Amino acid sequence: MQSPRGLVLPVAFVGMTSPPFPVPAEPDLDRLLPPDVDLSGPGLRHEAARPVWLGIVWSRLGRADLAWQVWDRVGAPAVQSWLAAERGRVVREFGLHAEAERIEWRALASVEDPGDRAMLQVSLVADAVGRGDLDTMTRRLEAAREAVAGLPDGPRAARQRLRLGWVTMEVAMWTGGEVPVPAVDAPDLAYGSAFHRAKQALFAGIATGSLEVLDVALAEDVPVLTWAVHLARADLGEADAIDAARTAWAQLRFPPPYERAIRATPTAHRLQVM
Secondary structure, eight states: OEEGGGEEOOGGGTTOSSOSSOOOOHHHHHHHSOTTOOTTSTTSSSTTHHHHHHHHHHHHTTBHHHHHHHHTTOOOGGGHHHHHHHHHHHHHHTTOHHHHHHHHHHHHTTOOOHHHHHHHHHHHHHHHHHHTOHHHHHHHHHHHHHHHHTSOSSHHHHHHHHHHHHHHHHHHHHHTSOOOOOOTTOGGGGGSOHHHHHHHHHHHHHHHTOHHHHHHHHHTOOHHHHHHHHHHHHHTTOTTHHHHHHHHHHTOBOOGGGHHHHHTSHHHHHHOOO
């Protein structure tokens, strides 16, 4: 039984009207999976990587509730550190930086895969940025740089270099140093998805104060980021942007264990639909 983008379901699933977890539509898989990820191919590092990637796509579609449905069924020890990094990313995107840090810090203590280690270390920088902890973010940035630099070149390293660029920009904005502008045509974007292109353009638009660059981020149509792009537009004085951000936020679905906490964040209060 074959599902969108060549995802081969286990034999036990054949004959079912649907798989035991929700599968995104094929166009969404094509847009929101990196080009090197073939869910039916032998290149996946572990069989359990398939549902992890499905949850990632759901999370980028703004359906963290469905991402948790999928991820909660993944028990393979080999992907738990990666899974922790993805869960942390989602709750951090919704404003729960301290909770993301707890998830990722626990995973870092037992991580073995170098790519997962680098991912977690970059994420921990973002957590410190969100908490406004200047000393910690600066210290963690150096550790993240070292971890990413030590990765063998390839798609996974390229995506971590993109993420490292984002947190480097955030730390520079906190420290008052020269702010590096993420390039919307960076070569590493060839290894990313619409999510990476949108987030690169979001950070570039913030760094340059450019509505045109923020429009590039909007054009990628990544629901989990749409509200943030509109907030950036609002900060640049666009009159209709705050209403657009509220509309985009209202369409999101949060991870059930964190929904109450997310709805209590300053961002949620700012974007609650009146």
